[in-house]
Amino acid sequence: MGASQSGGVHMYQDLADKTGFSIEQIKNLHNRFKYLTQDEDTLRREHLEDINNLALNPIRRQIIEAFFDTRNLGQKEKGCLQEIGFEEFVTVLAFFRPPKPHIAEEEKKNMKKEKLRFLFNMHDTDNDGVITLDEYRRVVEELLSSSETIGAETAKAISDAAMLEVASVTVGQMGPDEFYEGITFEQFMQILKDIEIETKMNVHFWNLDTRTIQCGK
């Protein structure tokens, strides 16, 4: 990487500024990226599906989709990409950055909003800005799919219950002709405002990641 070293550092710096990671972390993530894609330039879904541990995760499909979802990548139009580059990879991972210890209230709120937005996008697969019952149900079914004996009915019931709950909490008074379309992002934020998501939904990106340093060097 001799010749491209300086170019690489510039790229890293830009990314660091944009996403808030440190240079060390970005380097580690780049190594990981190269490991995952087997040194290609772009990451496709197959690469992610190959990860063994991820295969056991009940919501792997949503997680993988999240990387290819344009909404997470800050783009205006909705849709999915087929392959992403390192920059997009890091952008999505930036959602999981832990907050710095002393940040302002405003920033904390923003972070919270972003993380909740990420979760919202995981639910809302058809990109219409609203989580409908079907979508919610699908997620719950997948979540519960790891326990084999829980029937589909239960999952349905639970998701229905959850929707009802949201409806009763957020919408409150509904006129006789209104109906409840689905959970909008504001409502989503409202029901989940009590989880301290900015502190819980974090991955500690260590500065020194020994697992992938061997590869590619």
Place this chain on the structure above:
Amino acid sequence: MVFNFDVRTHLSFFIFCVIFVYGFKANASVAYKTTTSPSKLPPWKTMGETDADPGKTQTVFTLNYPRIQIPFEITLWVLLASFAKIGFHVYHKITVWVPESCLLISIGFIVGGIMHLVHEQPPAVLTSNAFFLYMLPPIVLDSGYFMPTRPFFENFGTVLWYAVVGTLWNSIGIGISLFAICQIEAFGVQDINLQENLLFASIISAVEPVAVLAVFEDISIHEQLYIVVFGECLFNDAVTVVLYNLFNHIAVMPVVEAGEVFLDIGSFFVVGLGGVLLGLLFGFVAAFSTRFTGKVREIEPVIIFLYSYMAYLIAELFAISSIMAIVTCALTMKYYVEENVSQHSCTTIRHVIKMVGSVSETLIFFFLGVVTITTEHEWNWGYILFTLLFALLWRGLGILVLTQIINPFRTIPFNFKDQFALSYGGLRGAVSFALAFTLPETIGHKKLFITGTIVVIIFTVFIQGITIRPLLKLMNVRKTNRNLETINVEIHKRLMEHTITGIEDLCGQWSHYYWKDKFMKFNNRIIRKILIRDTRPESSIVALYKKLELQNAMEILDTMSGDISAAPTDLISLHEERKNASKSRKKFLPSDVTNMHDLLSKNMYKIRQRTVSYTNKHSLPTDITAREILMRRHTSLRRSLRAGSFHGTNAAKMSQKFLSLPMGQSLNSGFPPRRFGHTGDGDTETEIDYPSNRPMFRHPKRSSSKAVMPLRPLDTLKEVASSVNMLDEQNEQQMGYRTSHLRSNIRHSGHQTSNLPYGSSRNYSNKDCEGGEQQSWPSPHTWVQKPQNDVQQPLMRRPR
């Protein structure tokens, strides 16, 4: 005035009891002392025979005190302590401001004073054996069993850090400073050497959770703080005891060798880990045993207690940390055992553990008070005051320093207020007290140490215990959020965890989520199959669901008889049908309650009345929704009652389909939310799975809904799975349950149901109902009883 009278009568009764007891005891023991040679005389002539001729007559009335002396005295002491405890709660305000431990110690003072006056010796409960073998295990078992496991393991590192390193820091710091003080001639205690100082320091650095946790819970402090203090207290018991033994060993040796010290430090690890392993072993064995107790439900609680106690005793046998053993045993056991045992056994276990633990604790504080008055003290102003000072100082410093080091590793760092709460909450208590008494006699200033310990304990318990509450309130320390028990939150927590695990796998980073995940998989695949009778891994979401339903149902059942008769009296006047309804309701109540109770407690049901309770927690008035829900329920209730009975088993009865709205239809499609209201059912769903022999779920059968009422949106309802199983008892139960749920809403609605114009709403075009809804609905806070019940019923909760 009446109130004061009550207090006075209570107090006077109490004092009378005390005096009576002591008078009697003193008398009895005096009497006993006078009959010194009972061996020759036949037993029935031992006492009380002063009037009759010895050896000739048979008396009608004899008194044989020595025979029952020991059990009698034990019972008397326990009773006395319990009276004290009852007495405090008469005047509720006291217990708010003064923690119970203070009150108990005060009563102990009084009793000690009385005993001192009659020159009576306190019972010999403070021997090492009695305390460590009989009084400590229940307290530790209580703490271990009711420890909230999830937050505990999330904060495990922090807890361990504070417990081990913190206690070490405290002991060594205090010990060395005291030694420095000893060098000052003015205090006259130069003969206390370093080892003895360290020993003393290790005794008084053990923090005790009782009073602190009570206060923390009362002010709903943030769960992070709660769990750190809790865990710290649990673990530092072990650490203290180890240190104590270590320093004890060193203190009595004339010369200290370095090799020995290292050996002792090594033994610390052996002790700690050994305790944990032993506890795990016993926990698994206990869980395994309960797998087979399906037919002998009565002895299930006994197994739990015995295994824990056995773990404790065997740990004591090998001189490894018995506290860690029993706590680990309780933790492991709880998870598996609670799935195997019956509901009754579960309740019994919890109840008994709490009872014995609290009795033990009460006794200890009580004796603390008594012994304070009755022992001889050696007082040394300088030493003792400095002890107090150093104890407070080093704890504060310790917390400060340790927190700075560990904060970067925590996802939720502790701010200064938290640290203050942590350090101020370091009250000393029972363990220090016992350890002080078991100091070896070879230590010259044993009495001084005992006095010092007692002073520290009393100071912290009284002064810190009383002031901590207003201080924390003043400082506005972080509170916990009790609104988190909703399905949505639970689902999203899980979602987050899986997402994070996934991302971590993706990035090749490991953290504790990874380990947790791995462990859960291992657990589900292997351990549960061995230890649990019915191994269906249960998701926490479903468990929460079940739990909330269960709570709801239990509550309803408990208040059924009272409230129902009261609530809809106005209802009756409005509509004759309702009159019938209420009548049949009343007939129904007595006979089936127990039955329903049993069945309900074990079964899975997916009824969605929960919505009402969530409305409580979020305290959104949503009057119309509430009205809709209630109306819906009333009409459903009426329907069900009209359908006949709750004992029927034929499918026709199943036609009372309180079909749920959200078979997705209404929320998604163009159905007005009125339906939300009126098809009854948004919340009473019929997807009630009734497993009979513990299979958790069953695939529901779909039967057509022969709804009796011409429900307008019936066409959609046909699709709805009426997954009611056709087993007899389950039908009954279902009916019963539905009714009970419906009743809950009647209850919830208080007495406002009169305002509902039921009219002839057999049909569900409840436009008129809706239109006619009155405004005088109970404000949500009348429902808020539900959440509070959650909080105050630890027995109902299954902390996860």
